Amino acid sequence: MTNTLKISLKAGEKIYVNGAVIKVDRKVSLEFLNDVQFLLQNHVLQPEDAKTPLRQLYFVVQIMLMNPDGGDRAQKLFRQTLSNLLSVFRNERVLAGLKRIDTLVCEGEVYEALKAIRALYPLEDEILEGPRRQAETVFAKAVGE
Template sequence: MLRISLRDGEALIINGALLRASGRTDLIVENQAALLRGREIMTPEEADTPAKQLYFACMMAYIGEDSEKHRDSIIDALRLLMPTLDDIAAKAACVAFANHVAVGDYYKGLAQCRALIAHEQAANSNTVAA
């Protein structure tokens, strides 16, 4: 059982369906479901870097009905991202991500992607500062 509290207007995806709270809402999920809260949801327009494209592809595999059809997008995004990484920790996060995806644990893959996005943002801010 999972208890979720949503603020007024907050989005939630459950098994691919986008829901939006009207007023403060408490939900109890009593069985297995693919869930993403508002801060975890990414729009296609927000996927504007290689790490974000990887996150978006993984998110679609997680919430979509046919995760297999999204695997090609995940592989393509990994191919774009890997050459941009110079940090061994970021490459290790990619390997961990690939391991999660290989066994179908897309939610844990999303957590690895958030770390990759943070690394990408830090690397970009260092490039801009230099």
């Protein structure tokens, strides 16, 4: 048996455990005594918030955790999305992170893969911010600022 994990939830919060959705009606602590795949409500990404490539990958992996019965379809979508990202990103740290995420998913460590994707968000934000800054500079010069 691995280390136990204790999680505290507030009234009305949800937790997704091995595909089950659990909502608590009062403040409660859960103690997991064995390995479990779970996702806290505040880590659930809504479809409308999956606006960047890594957030789209996160959404796909999240589906794998929340709906283990749809594994084949989600796995296929994960493979396609990951392949696209590996061919588009040039940043070595992002590419190394994506390869690690692939390994984690292959090993069934979906929760750890989600954590690894979230850890890449700041890098993605930096990468995406570069073109925005360039466009703002070009626009400012065009209007004479």
